[in-house]
Amino acid sequence: MATEVKEGQDIRKLVRTLVQNHGDEKAELIPILHEINRELGYISDEAIKELSKRMNLPSSHIYSVATFYRMLSTEPRGRHVIQFCESAPCHVTGGRLVWQKLQRELGLPKGETSQDNKWTLLTTSCLGLCGVGPVMVIDNDIYGNVTPEQVPGILKNYE
Amino acid sequence: MKTTRSMVLVSSDPESLDRGALDVFSLLQKQITKFGLEEEIALSMITDISKHAMSPLVLVYPDAVIYGPVTTDDVPRIVEEHLYKGRVVEEKQISAYDLSGRVAWLSSRKGTMPAENRIVLKNVGLIDPENIEESIINEGYEALGTVLKEMTPDETIKVIKDSGLRGRGGAGFPTGLKWQFVKGAKGNKKYVICNADESEPGTFKDRLVLEGDPHGIIEAMLIAAYAVGADEGYVYIRGEYGLAISRMQKAIQQARDYNLLGENIFGTDFSFDIHIHAGAGAYICGEETALIESIEGNRGEPRPRPPYPTTAGLWQKPTLVNNVETLANIPAIIRNGAAWYKNIGTPSSPGTKVYTVLGNVNVTGLIEVPMGITLREVISIYAKGMKDGATFKLAQTGGSSGSIIPASLQDTPMDFDSYTKAGVSLGSGALLICNEDICVVDLAKVLLNFFRFESCGKCNPCRIGNKRAHETLVNISEGVGTLQDLKDLQMMSEQLYEMSNCGLGQTAGSPLKDILAHFRAEVEAHIKLKVCPAGVCPMSGQRIYKTI
Numbered sequence: 056m057a058t059e060v061k062e063g064q065d066i067r068k069l070v071r072t073l074v075q076n077h078g079d080e081k082a083e084l085i086p087i088l089h090e091i092n093r094e095l096g097y098i099s100d101e102a103i104k105e106l107s108k109r110m111n112l113p114s115s116h117i118y119s120v121a122t123f124y125r126m127l128s129t130e131p132r133g134r135h136v137i138q139f140c141e142s143a144p145c146h147v148t149g150g151r152l153v154w155q156k157l158q159r160e161l162g163l164p165k166g167e168t169s170q171d172n173k174w175t176l177l178t179t180s181c182l183g184l185c186g187v188g189p190v191m192v193i194d195n196d197i198y199g200n201v202t203p204e205q206v207p208g209i210l211k212n213y214e
Numbered sequence: 215m216k217t218t219r220s221m222v223l224v225s226s227d228p229e230s231l232d233r234g235a236l237d238v239f240s241l242l243q244k245q246i247t248k249f250g251l252e253e254e255i256a257l258s259m260i261t262d263i264s265k266h267a268m269s270p271l272v273l274v275y276p277d278a279v280i281y282g283p284v285t286t287d288d289v290p291r292i293v294e295e296h297l298y299k300g301r302v303v304e305e306k307q308i309s310a311y312d313l314s315g316r317v318a319w320l321s322s323r324k325g326t327m328p329a330e331n332r333i334v335l336k337n338v339g340l341i342d343p344e345n346i347e348e349s350i351i352n353e354g355y356e357a358l359g360t361v362l363k364e365m366t367p368d369e370t371i372k373v374i375k376d377s378g379l380r381g382r383g384g385a386g387f388p389t390g391l392k393w394q395f396v397k398g399a400k401g402n403k404k405y406v407i408c409n410a411d412e413s414e415p416g417t418f419k420d421r422l423v424l425e426g427d428p429h430g431i432i433e434a435m436l437i438a439a440y441a442v443g444a445d446e447g448y449v450y451i452r453g454e455y456g457l458a459i460s461r462m463q464k465a466i467q468q469a470r471d472y473n474l475l476g477e478n479i480f481g482t483d484f485s486f487d488i489h490i491h492a493g494a495g496a497y498i499c500g501e502e503t504a505l506i507e508s509i510e511g512n513r514g515e516p517r518p519r520p521p522y523p524t525t526a527g528l529w530q531k532p533t534l535v536n537n538v539e540t541l542a543n544i545p546a547i548i549r550n551g552a553a554w555y556k557n558i559g560t561p562s563s564p565g566t567k568v569y570t571v572l573g574n575v576n577v578t579g580l581i582e583v584p585m586g587i588t589l590r591e592v593i594s595i596y597a598k599g600m601k602d603g604a605t606f607k608l609a610q611t612g613g614s615s616g617s618i619i620p621a622s623l624q625d626t627p628m629d630f631d632s633y634t635k636a637g638v639s640l641g642s643g644a645l646l647i648c649n650e651d652i653c654v655v656d657l658a659k660v661l662l663n664f665f666r667f668e669s670c671g672k673c674n675p676c677r678i679g680n681k682r683a684h685e686t687l688v689n690i691s692e693g694v695g696t697l698q699d700l701k702d703l704q705m706m707s708e709q710l711y712e713m714s715n716c717g718l719g720q721t722a723g724s725p726l727k728d729i730l731a732h733f734r735a736e737v738e739a740h741i742k743l744k745v746c747p748a749g750v751c752p753m754s755g756q757r758i759y760k761t762i
Binding site for chain 2: 082120124126142148181182
């Protein structure tokens, strides 16, 4: 996950480079937003404004696309993002108890970022890893067959 | 979990039963226990396989040995010699050929589990997916060569039509017919799209196909493009599937290097190239018109239909959208012919189906079996039974748009038509198998929560209906539901089906319909007795949501 907050100038430069590489056709919007999200950790207003200018698209359109897709965020997130699968296969194999434990350990409700900016706790729809449910993903690390007892140990791996 | 090293099946068609199959079964059970093998050998009955003169049959896996006709006199020898000492009792062994029944060919392949017939997953796990040469050695691009050199587009479409292949994305539309529509559509520019936005909860078959055999998909897209007259294609892979995306990128590059993608493929005047579009996390993009909107750089909101994508799809051009699993069948059909394919599965739903087996069972994972196998067979043979010997309560098929299948339907053949007749649906191929610790209200709540979250919000019935249905279920699970709620749920399920714009909204209400049809007593217990029979629901007595 990207951590450092970038200055306006850097954001504009990033957007310009991306549009240069991808071209300014509308079909490239989602791939470009993906990369901005990866670089900045989220899609800032600044980035949307610059993108609007470079791609000749209304900001409202870009904002509506950026808020539609789950993998894109228009809000800054914590240093580590936890995604917990809340779909049925993980739920019936014990996910409910793991989710309760996770919330208690972090002291965070669903969708919130901790005050120290360390954690963002999200639920997600099926990640296609149902053979090893319950599943949670922290940043890019996947944890399968998670039990409530394992939760504190897993969280300790992250600084 | 026990580690089962071998599996023994006893035929139990009427003829076998008549000739003492039950006695053979119970003696097998006793003998296996006598040798202390009960931990390592699973024993089960199997219906719908017979060899008339040779019944009853005893089948031993993974050796794929068939014995017949077996009497109680033969059982001690089979157990001692074969199961205990590992020596096949040759004088009782019979050939796998000319068996009859739906899963007749089931023992032809040594080393696989019974009845697995791999077409879609043929190369998955056996070849290096990042090496095009391994794919080519294993019949990769052979069918493409045949099509380009020896067949016209019309002949190609005819083979696919004759094979009876139906779309594996969930709706079961005849694939050949779809191809014909696109070929017949007006326009010089046409597209082929591979739908790999697999987001149905519980389904991950497409991921494993893309990760394990990406060249099979490229070949199928080339064949489809040749047949319908397209020169450009997209693979829409959901963004979460990082490995599948990178394997596909590598495979496309390799195919370009071998001139299997690009201009004048195989020295003919056919040209085709493929782009990858990574999704950004939206269930609805598995719906073909939403997927097209997403490639165009918009919110993934389904379009009103007609016009169908076959006439006006990507950038308003005729577009063929096929699911990964559907495409994975194509090369094998071309290589072996339509008649071969039609022979597998059931007459109305030929071929195999890949299922992801999940939930409270001993073995979870992916299986590819002929259409028409039953849920009971899946649970006892592949999943090796329920975990901790629990009782089977229900199965949820095909992710959230599938149905909730009660135990009473576990002997219904799993194919498109038999399931439709029983009022349930096969969905996309997930089999979430649940024991009696699962509460149907809680399960429906989870499913509706998913739809509430994933509804794109474009049309009212889906946006409001799913939210309202979820709230009603939450109230029932808190012990403050009313009998009127049940009527409302029924109504919402019907209205979702009738009034929603796309398949997501239309199928979203099916869990409601299913729990009311098959588990009404359990739902009513929450309301009348304020008790959750499975002990799952909170039943706090507090109303979380106000009713309208």
